[in-house]
Amino acid sequence: xxxxxxxxxxxxVQKGGIxxxxxxxxxxxxxxxxxxxxxxxxxxxxxxxxxxxVSEKKEGRFTIxxxxxxxxxxxHIMDSQPGDSATYFCAAxxxxxxTDKLIFGTGTRLxxxx
Amino acid sequence: NAGVTQTPKFRVLKTGQSMTxxxxxxxxxxxxxxxxxxxGMGLRLIHYSVGEGTTAKGEVPDGYNVSRLKKQNFxxxxxxxxxxxxxxxxxxxxKIGYNExxxxxxxxxxxxx
Numbered sequence: 001x002x003x004x005x006x007x008x009x010x011x012x013v014q015k016g017g018i019x020x021x022x023x024x025x026x027x028x029x030x031x032x033x034x035x036x037x038x039x040x041x042x043x044x045x046x047x048x049x050x051x052x053x054v055s056e057k058k059e060g061r062f063t064i065x066x067x068x069x070x071x072x073x074x075x076h077i078m079d080s081q082p083g084d085s086a087t088y089f090c091a092a093x094x095x096x097x098x099t100d101k102l103i104f105g106t107g108t109r110l111x112x113x114x
Numbered sequence: 115n116a117g118v119t120q121t122p123k124f125r126v127l128k129t130g131q132s133m134t135x136x137x138x139x140x141x142x143x144x145x146x147x148x149x150x151x152x153x154g155m156g157l158r159l160i161h162y163s164v165g166e167g168t169t170a171k172g173e174v175p176d177g178y179n180v181s182r183l184k185k186q187n188f189x190x191x192x193x194x195x196x197x198x199x200x201x202x203x204x205x206x207x208x209k210i211g212y213n214e215x216x217x218x219x220x221x222x223x224x225x226x227x
Contacts, residue, residue, distance in 0.1 A: 043218025104157040
């Protein structure tokens with residue numbers, strides 16, 4: 001029940017295209033849904049996040065869409081660029097033993113070709 | 115501002131050997147975490163600490179020990195390394211009230227032969 005399922009495992013997109021990564025969760029106690037971006041040889045870094053009281057959040061070319069009833073959320077990268085090539089992790093956070101517990105998805109490797 | 119620094123960056127161990135991974139943060143963060151990253155499994159929490167002198171188990175704590183003697187440092191120990199502990203280890207930190215935004219180090223690639 002604490003899993004976060006992420007798909008696809010890998011994604012190849014042409015420059016200028018739209019990249020879409022999907023995540024699903026079961027536990028309704030999750031109350032915060034961040035996305036992390038990881039470049040090769042680096043640690044993950046927070047990219048964008050959403051709370052379940054809104055259905056969409058946009059920051060530049062990155063948009064999170066959130067469907068509370070379906071318990072699904074997705075990351076959309078508009079006008080994808082080669083510099084967006086990285087591994088993306090969705091995550092979900094819930095309060096556990098007086099601290100927030102972050103559960104990560106399994107990751108999506110995105111490759112954007114010129 | 116260095117952020118979160120992990121040492122060493124790479125290490126090769128033989129089965130049964132011990133080692134300690136060091137994580138240091140200069141952001142005065144209260145919370146610190148150790149994760150391992152394996153292909154197809156994402157990031158899994160090993161141990162975490164909510165303050166100096168306190169530690170707690172995460173999802174996959176077996177075979178690891180931790181200590182947080184100073185606020186800025188979080189040590190991860192492997193007493194008797196096993197091939198199943200071959201992984202990339204990441205340390206992260208955050209401040210109270212911002213648990214969802216973790217600041218990660220650049221990782222330690224560990225191979226156990």
